[in-house]
Amino acid sequence: MLIANIAPRSMGKTTDTGWMLHALYEAEAPDGTKKYKPRGYDADHSRQLHTWATGPGEFPMPVELAATARFHREVHPPEGWISVVDCGHTENHPDITDSVLRVADLVILHLTPSTADIQRVVDPPVGVPIADMVARSAALRPDSKAPPAWALLNRVVPPRTEAGAGVKRNAKSTVDARDWLESEGWRVLDTTIRTVEDFKQSIGQPITDASSTEFGDLIRELENRGLLK
Template sequence: MGKTTDTGMMAHALHEVGYTVRAWDADESEHLTQWSEAAGGFPFPVEKNATATFGTDVRPLKDGIDIADVGHTENHPHIADSVLKIADLAIVHMEPSMADWQRVTAPRTSTPIADMVARSAYVRPDRKAPPVWILLNRVRTGVKSAQEIRGMLRDDGWNVFSVMIPVRDDLKQATAFAVERASHGAFGELVTEMETKGLIKRG
């Protein structure tokens, strides 16, 4: 839930603190592209490639960060599989609810995300799957569900970011407007946490 909003805000936060960023719209809905167009263009390029050839088409930035907004894996596994061929980090956006817990950990009609990431190892040059981290999103202040779901995820072996994205009306409506000061607040804190954990690094 909220993956396009998270991706766009994260890309802006990275750009604001000095990273060279290129965003990829790897979702057939093209919501990230539409957001960029509605905002009069982002301060970094947004490219479209919602195909099963993403992993062979895209040449990653040499000294920057490519960030891809991928469609729901249960609906577009061919795109997710292709992105995972070259991804250095996979972030799962998840609302702290039992519905999203079930979708992420034990979906009934699609391949579990953990299995998709694990099988990517066979088509990667180093034969290692990328690290996976869960970002809890749309978190309500003072509600116990986020900590309960976080504990369940960790007990199940998942990496979970300490930073949580709050449920706020300005974030819900962000995809129609230009973005300012994305690095001030939760998304800036997320960038710092990723740097501290060695998940991203300058240069």
């Protein structure tokens, strides 16, 4: 399986990719064995994910360089693995994203719940809306169908518990972003990623216990929705 992590610009995508890989690696089957074999591909010319993985981060899974507009021809993920691709920004390198979308089994759009970021997704200053990029990939795929695409909100204000009610409420920005994306036809994952230092400052550092964070929740939601295979 191949998951394409995409974003129009810097929106926490690489950080999310690193934590996703670790949450997949830590996931266990009922008998205690590893449930998945994750593998990363750095398809961004910045090489940030690869540098993190092969340097101080010491990722326990392979991460390969793959920033090429011929990804669909040159990269051959092995069977039985879950490959996660950190795509280059769609605004700057749409050719790379177009190539990855030709072979992706799942697309996850990473963005913050801000007006500026959502506008870059639905009405970008250059290029086409990201939903259109996903849709146009259908004509170049073997089954002539676009891959399923979901949005993941990250860097969200942590939900707060209302005094006396014991009920957690999301920040207005999170609620508004979800409503806006859904009105534009996007399916939005229930899981959100908080804006906390553990995530924001993690690039260049080892990751531990990812499965107990929102990224563990993300993997479980993808499983429950039948999106992992």
